[in-house]
Amino acid sequence: MYSKGFRPLAAATVVSLATAMALVFFYAPLDADQGFVQKIFYIHVPMAIVALGGWIAGGVMAIQHLRTGDRSWDMRSYVAIHLSVILGLGVLVTGSIWARASWGHWWVWDEPVLVSFLVVFLLYCVYYPLRFSIEDPERQGRYASVFAIAAGAFVPLNFIAVRLAQSYTHPRVLSQTGGDLPGEMRLTFLACLLAMTLLWITLWKLELIAKHASMQVKRLKRKLSEREAVAA
């Protein structure tokens, strides 16, 4: 079901990641202001964009679950959110490392972008206890979907916070005028964004394959034990 097209997707992900890393270290010029430390940007920003996009995608899948009642959409939504939480953790850690190297602090509390991302991340950490505190699978899926939709609507606030940020400590990357990135840096950034998006899709599919197979094995075990009981 989910394994269709997985191998070419995984191969494309590996190639795009290798290409992106080669562009980062051998093609993109050193930043005039930050120097070599700016290389963190190529991993931190795509990871943040993909994590936020993944949370929104989780909300859209949750809408599909509530509309259709098909529990496979709930599973897709759960995996999307789960994967984005992992990337979100990566964003916070790489961001802290970058902040330490360029601002001299591990964390800056008066920076709206950082704090709003942390708020969104913590919001999604609540998803797990909410989901797994409900035993009935139907209710679990429904409540988790409502949470995913509400939280997914909150995510764009993080993007708006970037635009509204008064102190320009945190750099703007994407704007309608094309941002301030020179051509080589822009190309490298887009390659990293593509690679990160492909990585997210590949891992999402991989976890779905594992979950689907696990469910099938459980169903098979149940059927076998039922047949055994009937035979006895």
Next chain:
Amino acid sequence: MPALPLDEAGKYVAGAYVVFLTLIVVYVAIIGAKIARIERDLAELTEEDDAR
């Protein structure tokens, strides 16, 4: 703040990329272990079914 010298900046850049790589490797390892367990379960079920 002025740009850090390459040897000092290199530690931060390496740290950030190692964090990313570790997250992905650990995630893939966990999913890989799950798939291996499913394969074992499936093999056990097939054996049970064949034995009947």
